[in-house]
Amino acid sequence: MKLIWANVLAIYTRELQSYFITPWGYLIAGVFWLVSGFFFSILYYNLTAQSILMGSDPNLPSVDYAYELIRTFLRVLGQVVLFILPILSMNLYTEERKRGTLELLATSPITNWAVALAKLGAVVTFFFTILLPIVAYQIVALGGASPAISLEPLLWGYFGLLLLASAILSLGMFISSLTDNTIVAAIGTFGLVLLLSLIDAVSNSTTGIVTDVIAHISLLKHYENLVQGVVDSSSIVAFVSYILLGIFLTAQSVEAFRFQRS
Amino acid sequence: MIEVEKLSKIYGSTAAIQDVSFSVEPGEIMGFLGPNGAGKTTTMRILAGYLPATTGTAKVAGFEVHTDSLQARQKIGYLPEIPPLYPEMTIEGFLAFVAKIKGVSAGDRPTRIDYALEKCNLLDRRKTLIRKLSKGFRQRVGIAQAIVHDPPVIILDEPTVGLDPKQIIDVRKLIKGLAGNHTVILSTHILPEASAICDRVTIIKSGKIVATNKPDNLMTDLQVNTSYDIEVDSNYDRVREILMGIPHLNTVTIANAKAFRDDRLRLLITSEGSHEIGPDISTALVANGIPPYEMRRIQASLEDVFLELTTEEMNIAPPILESPDESQLEPSGEDNE
Numbered sequence: 001m002k003l004i005w006a007n008v009l010a011i012y013t014r015e016l017q018s019y020f021i022t023p024w025g026y027l028i029a030g031v032f033w034l035v036s037g038f039f040f041s042i043l044y045y046n047l048t049a050q051s052i053l054m055g056s057d058p059n060l061p062s063v064d065y066a067y068e069l070i071r072t073f074l075r076v077l078g079q080v081v082l083f084i085l086p087i088l089s090m091n092l093y094t095e096e097r098k099r100g101t102l103e104l105l106a107t108s109p110i111t112n113w114a115v116a117l118a119k120l121g122a123v124v125t126f127f128f129t130i131l132l133p134i135v136a137y138q139i140v141a142l143g144g145a146s147p148a149i150s151l152e153p154l155l156w157g158y159f160g161l162l163l164l165a166s167a168i169l170s171l172g173m174f175i176s177s178l179t180d181n182t183i184v185a186a187i188g189t190f191g192l193v194l195l196l197s198l199i200d201a202v203s204n205s206t207t208g209i210v211t212d213v214i215a216h217i218s219l220l221k222h223y224e225n226l227v228q229g230v231v232d233s234s235s236i237v238a239f240v241s242y243i244l245l246g247i248f249l250t251a252q253s254v255e256a257f258r259f260q261r262s
Numbered sequence: 263m264i265e266v267e268k269l270s271k272i273y274g275s276t277a278a279i280q281d282v283s284f285s286v287e288p289g290e291i292m293g294f295l296g297p298n299g300a301g302k303t304t305t306m307r308i309l310a311g312y313l314p315a316t317t318g319t320a321k322v323a324g325f326e327v328h329t330d331s332l333q334a335r336q337k338i339g340y341l342p343e344i345p346p347l348y349p350e351m352t353i354e355g356f357l358a359f360v361a362k363i364k365g366v367s368a369g370d371r372p373t374r375i376d377y378a379l380e381k382c383n384l385l386d387r388r389k390t391l392i393r394k395l396s397k398g399f400r401q402r403v404g405i406a407q408a409i410v411h412d413p414p415v416i417i418l419d420e421p422t423v424g425l426d427p428k429q430i431i432d433v434r435k436l437i438k439g440l441a442g443n444h445t446v447i448l449s450t451h452i453l454p455e456a457s458a459i460c461d462r463v464t465i466i467k468s469g470k471i472v473a474t475n476k477p478d479n480l481m482t483d484l485q486v487n488t489s490y491d492i493e494v495d496s497n498y499d500r501v502r503e504i505l506m507g508i509p510h511l512n513t514v515t516i517a518n519a520k521a522f523r524d525d526r527l528r529l530l531i532t533s534e535g536s537h538e539i540g541p542d543i544s545t546a547l548v549a550n551g552i553p554p555y556e557m558r559r560i561q562a563s564l565e566d567v568f569l570e571l572t573t574e575e576m577n578i579a580p581p582i583l584e585s586p587d588e589s590q591l592e593p594s595g596e597d598n599e
Contacts, residue, residue: 010362104346107310108363109335
């Protein structure tokens with residue numbers, strides 16, 4: 001057991017290093033920062049203008065614009081990451097397959113799920129790292145807000161974003177384990193993300209038992225709850241279930257692929 | 263050290279290997295020889311614990327590779343057909359990673375890495391990025407990762423494929439140097455390679471083992487058919503009728519090599535085992551008024567044994583008449599060794 005955790009750590013470290021020594025990781029981070037920064041500026045100026053306009057009228061109910069900005073921006077980020085995450089997850093296993101290193105991992109004293117866990121851990125850590133500057137500039141930008149922003153809803157929101165990302169990355173990892181073609185893996189994961197959005201749209205537009213069920217499996221719905229500040233343990237359970245499902249399916253598919261003739 | 267019993271691997275309805283059994287003694291180098299697609303890689307992958315066998319057992323250092331997979335894997339160093347390398351890592355970093363996942367303790371790692379680097383002649387390149395290495399160096403790094411955790415058993419799948427003659431010699435020397443401390447099993451489709459480095463050779467054909475012995479004994483052990491190449495001025499049916507009466511004569515086939523003249527017939531005659539039927543053939547032909555223009559006994563070499571054992575069609579051109587296969591079987595630079 002001790003050896004397995006040592007192996008998980010070894011693979012995790014190697015994976016994480018590879019994000020920082022290849023231009024790939026920086027490129028993705030750069031694009032993500034650019035796009036999210038662009039949206040943040042737009043939202044910031046819009047809401048500032050709005051607050052000046054509305055704030056002068058004492059008849060209107062007062063609105064916490066800073067909090068509103070955080071929530072809207074988190075919703076936007078939730079959409080932006082849907083495009084970034086498939087690009088992060090597409091290479092997780094396809095690259096190993098292409099290089100033949102999957103054969104090295106599979107013939108080392110380590111189980112498939114440990115490899116999957118380590119890989120997912122590394123990519124989630126990388127995603128967490130690129131989120132940090134975004135959280136930091138928000139705190140700086142809203143530092144002067146009155147009333148002062150409370151960090152709690154902000155952190156829950158980003159925790160939700162991290163969970164959402166982990167769930168999508170986990171499923172994306174499974175898709176990448178099915179093929180040795182990066183493009184196929186990326187398109188497959190985009191398809192999955194599209195499906196998730198579709199599920200969310202259906203659960204928003206109709207009512208009934210089916211919709212209730214769909215709402216429970218909709219990742220974006222659970223994310224929205226966390227962004228709204230509704231911390232429900234069922235949301236967290238849903239995210240964790242998706243993450244575990246992804247790891248489980250990945251381990252199974254890697255195992256099953258060995259049976260095939262290559 | 264390696265015990266393989268009745269191993270079969272079936273994909274759908276086709277068997278990649280069937281009832282393969284062999285054993286390898288500690289410290290021995292065993293060559294697994296066969297044409298492409300004979301089931302060498304499948305066998306290697308089963309031994310390395312990558313593929314599960316359909317039936318049969320394979321034990322490495324006392325552990326069954328499927329049921330005690332994790333223990334068995336720790337005892338094995340494995341170089342797949344394509345060396346598994348992370349191009350963005352340095353040689354040293356990569357070996358450290360492999361040592362870690364193979365369970366080498368942190369204290370032993372530096373010495374083990376140095377050992378592997380030294381064995382594979384990579385000491386002066388330890389900081390080089392793998393993506394900058396040439397094919398020969400990559401192969402050496404592949405071997406280094408297979409020995410870095412000091413495994414009792416080393417499995418090498420086609421370790422010299424795609425290398426230039428100089429590199430082939432280097433890699434062979436390296437493999438030979440591993441014997442004694444390690445038990446090595448390697449696959450190859452190059453016969454001189456097997457006879458040059460292996461203590462024992464197992465020949466596999468269409469998933470079945472056809473022979474296993476020391477390279478020198480392989481020929482006598484197999485009772486290779488003696489064959490004769492003759493040229494006569496007659497038609498095939500008549501000659502065949504005359505010759506089939508000779509005791510111990512096995513087959514008479516038309517050699518598909520160019521005859522000197524179109525109206526003459528060139529035949530390849532084989533006898534059972536090592537029976538000497540040359541005098542009988544000439545006597546029978548002369549008695550029937552068909553004197554041979556040319557008659558020659560074909561000395562079977564180890565290469566012929568291999569070809570005979572591994573080729574479906576028996577009427578292949580004898581290697582004395584320029585066989586196109588020969589150039590493939592013997593890579594250039596072979597004589598330098």
